[in-house]
Amino acid sequence: MLLEVNNLDVFYGAIHALQGISFNIQKGEIVTLIGANGAGKSTTLRTISGLIRPRNGSIIYKGQDITTVAAEQIVRMGISHVPEGRKIFAPLTVKENLRMGAYTRNDPEEIKASMERVYTSFPRLRERENQLGGTLSGGEQQMLATGRGLMSRPELLLLDEPSMGLSPILVQEIFNIIKEINSQGTSILLVEQNAQMALSIAHRAYVLETGRIALEGDAREVSNNPQVKAVYLGI
Amino acid sequence: MQKVSSQPSPVIHEPKASLAWIGQLFLVAVALLALYLVVSNLIKNPILFTQFVVSGLQLGFVYAMIALGYTMVYGIVKLINFAHGDVFMVGAFVSFYAVSRFNLHKWPETAFPGISEGLAVVIGSITVMLLSMIVCVMMAVTIERVAYKPLRDAPRIAALITAIGVSFFLEFFGALNFVFSPRFIPYDRPFEVVAWYIKDGIHRITEGQAPPDNSVTFSNIFIIIVLASILVQFFLQFLVRSTKIGIAMRATSFDKPAARLMGIEVDRVISFTFAVGAAFAGLGGVLYAIAYSSIYTQLGILPGLKAFVAAVLGGIGSIPGAFVGALIMGQAEALTMGYISTPMRDAVAFTILIIVLLVRPTGIFGEPEKEKA
Ligand SMILES: Nc1ncnc2c1ncn2[C@@H]1O[C@H](COP(=O)(O)OP(=O)(O)OP(=O)(O)O)[C@@H](O)[C@H]1O
Ligand SMILES: [Mg+2]
Numbered sequence: 001m002l003l004e005v006n007n008l009d010v011f012y013g014a015i016h017a018l019q020g021i022s023f024n025i026q027k028g029e030i031v032t033l034i035g036a037n038g039a040g041k042s043t044t045l046r047t048i049s050g051l052i053r054p055r056n057g058s059i060i061y062k063g064q065d066i067t068t069v070a071a072e073q074i075v076r077m078g079i080s081h082v083p084e085g086r087k088i089f090a091p092l093t094v095k096e097n098l099r100m101g102a103y104t105r106n107d108p109e110e111i112k113a114s115m116e117r118v119y120t121s122f123p124r125l126r127e128r129e130n131q132l133g134g135t136l137s138g139g140e141q142q143m144l145a146t147g148r149g150l151m152s153r154p155e156l157l158l159l160d161e162p163s164m165g166l167s168p169i170l171v172q173e174i175f176n177i178i179k180e181i182n183s184q185g186t187s188i189l190l191v192e193q194n195a196q197m198a199l200s201i202a203h204r205a206y207v208l209e210t211g212r213i214a215l216e217g218d219a220r221e222v223s224n225n226p227q228v229k230a231v232y233l234g235i
Numbered sequence: 236m237q238k239v240s241s242q243p244s245p246v247i248h249e250p251k252a253s254l255a256w257i258g259q260l261f262l263v264a265v266a267l268l269a270l271y272l273v274v275s276n277l278i279k280n281p282i283l284f285t286q287f288v289v290s291g292l293q294l295g296f297v298y299a300m301i302a303l304g305y306t307m308v309y310g311i312v313k314l315i316n317f318a319h320g321d322v323f324m325v326g327a328f329v330s331f332y333a334v335s336r337f338n339l340h341k342w343p344e345t346a347f348p349g350i351s352e353g354l355a356v357v358i359g360s361i362t363v364m365l366l367s368m369i370v371c372v373m374m375a376v377t378i379e380r381v382a383y384k385p386l387r388d389a390p391r392i393a394a395l396i397t398a399i400g401v402s403f404f405l406e407f408f409g410a411l412n413f414v415f416s417p418r419f420i421p422y423d424r425p426f427e428v429v430a431w432y433i434k435d436g437i438h439r440i441t442e443g444q445a446p447p448d449n450s451v452t453f454s455n456i457f458i459i460i461v462l463a464s465i466l467v468q469f470f471l472q473f474l475v476r477s478t479k480i481g482i483a484m485r486a487t488s489f490d491k492p493a494a495r496l497m498g499i500e501v502d503r504v505i506s507f508t509f510a511v512g513a514a515f516a517g518l519g520g521v522l523y524a525i526a527y528s529s530i531y532t533q534l535g536i537l538p539g540l541k542a543f544v545a546a547v548l549g550g551i552g553s554i555p556g557a558f559v560g561a562l563i564m565g566q567a568e569a570l571t572m573g574y575i576s577t578p579m580r581d582a583v584a585f586t587i588l589i590i591v592l593l594v595r596p597t598g599i600f601g602e603p604e605k606e607k608a
Contacts, residue, residue, distance in 0.1 A: 049496060050495075051492055051495065051496070070495075071492075071495040071496060072495045072497075072498050072499060072500050072501070073498075075496065075497065075498035076498055080496075081496050083492075083493065083496060087490055087492075087493040087496075089485070089486045089489050089490060089493065089494075090489060091485060091489055092482065092485060092486060092489075096482050096485075096486075099479070099482060100482060100483065100486050100494075100497045100499070101497060103479070103483065103497045103498045103499050104497075104498035148497075152497075152498065
């Protein structure tokens with residue numbers, strides 16, 4: 001078991017955003033978390049990556065309790081979070097953004113090799129290496145955010161809506177890259193509005209409804225569920 | 236870009252527009268008057284004018300060393316650190332004690348008796364400056380930990396008021412008899428100030444001698460201040476552009492949660508920023524004391540405020556802006572002293588502040604603050 005989340009309770013002031021959710025990720029898996037707006041998907045990722053503290057519950061990563069570990073340490077343990085809305089450093093160049101993705105690493109040669117790998121996956125970024133992050137198009141920013149997330153060489157990648165605002169062709173491309181990242185050994189927790197796409201590449205899925213897990217199972221099983229079909233797949 | 240509203244409201248719009256028009260006319264008039272003063276005096280006596288420019292450069296380069304700290308700290312925690320001018324003062328005092336009480340500037344002669352005199356002075360003086368910088372760094376980092384860090388998530392005004400409190404504390408605690416002194420203290424320089432005058436070549440001014448009329452004088456401390464300040468500027472540009480910690484500073488100042496997701500220890504980066512600013516202020520304090528040769532615990536107030544105005548003028552948060560703003564402030568002050576009157580020097584600084592805030596609050600290099608999603 002790579003990651004185990006037990007009975008998480010998260011509050012924003014009086015808002016009970018996560019109401020005792022539990023799920024897990026096995027090594028090598030793509031697990032997707034789907035749900036409507038405001039269901040608590042981003043909150044779940046922010047809690048795992050240490051940006052917010054849960055009131056109750058625990059997060060166990062590779063057998064270690066990381067519930068109260070600070071965000072900047074969690075990256076060092078091998079979890080990388082590509083946040084919702086990309087959060088590119090606008091005044092930094094593409095290269096500097098990637099450099100910050102590798103902040104936890106020290107070997108310049110290895111960092112260069114990782115950067116080369118990112119550029120191979122996203123050739124557009126190489127062309128724009130010295131352009132400011134804030135001047136990239138939405139799709140390019142998504143590529144940069146994903147690439148930056150990979151620069152720490154994570155064992156577990158948390159992706160929050162990587163397809164948001166992208167054209168269908170780019171969505172396909174991003175999902176292909178996610179699959180490829182996974183096939184190279186990185187486990188992935190994928191949060192998506194585009195449930196159909198997410199379910200098509202995931203091994204397992206959890207459906208989140210207003211802070212609770214409403215359904216879980218094999219990705220194919222979940223996509224065949226009549227309710228999921230009606231609500232999330234629009235079939 | 237102008238916002239296009241579907242329902243224009245001329246009733247509110249018109250008086251505002253005419254007010255702005257009067258204001259602009261007034262500003263143009265002030266600018267023309269200033270320009271006239273400057274140009275006519277330049278033509279009347281270019282040598283005297285040059286002399287004022289030289290003293291303005293000396294002030295401006297000192298302000299630049301202080302202004303950098305204001306602008307960097309503002310860039311990263313959005314705090315106007317009003318205690319920064321007092322860090323500058325502490326820098327001056329540390330060097331005073333190092334020189335007068337402990338003869339620190341003499342250590343090379345003691346340690347290596349055969350050393351050449353010039354080398355001994357250079358090494359000794361640099362040691363004094365480094366000590367002042369280190370003490371200032373430790374003090375600023377402590378202030379940040381104790382006074383500002385607990386307020387990081389509080390409304391900005393809370394930290395601002397705390398900064399003013401810290402500033403008063405340093406000034407008046409320093410004035411206690413058992414700390415520094417409530418009086419002006421003559422400052423013993425770690426090296427001698429040598430002056431030259433320019434008239435048919437460069438001539439050294441011997442002690443007790445007055446420079447001849449119609450000559451421009453400058454001193455070794457002037458050269459040191461200019462060089463040190465430019466060096467500091469280049470160092471900072473290099474730090475912020477090309478080093479890992481410098482890029483992390485810019486990332487942190489843009490988006491702290493995103494920086495944390497990269498593994499950047501935001502608190503350490505903030506401490507580091509305070510440290511760098513304090514080191515430069517400390518160095519500025521030593522050079523200022525050497526140049527003006529008298530110190531007291533409130534000596535940081537006015538240079539600090541003027542450096543703050545310089546940072547605002549250049550565009551707070553912008554490093555080149557602080558530098559350019561400081562040089563403009565130095566000139567404005569020196570020319571005012573020369574052509575209007577000495578007491579006006581401070582009034583001019585704050586007039587500039589008011590004009591900048593009215594006309595272009597973002598300063599010369601500043602961009603309007605972007606809304607973040
Ligand atoms: N900073 C905050 N302060 C207060 N409430 C918040 C905050 N962030 C999120 N919430 C609330 O918590 C709940 C879960 O939000 P979250 O962002 O996790 O939803 P989500 O599933 O990611 O939605 P979306 O698909 O729209 O991104 C929502 O009701 C939201 O209003
Ligand atoms: Mg979300």
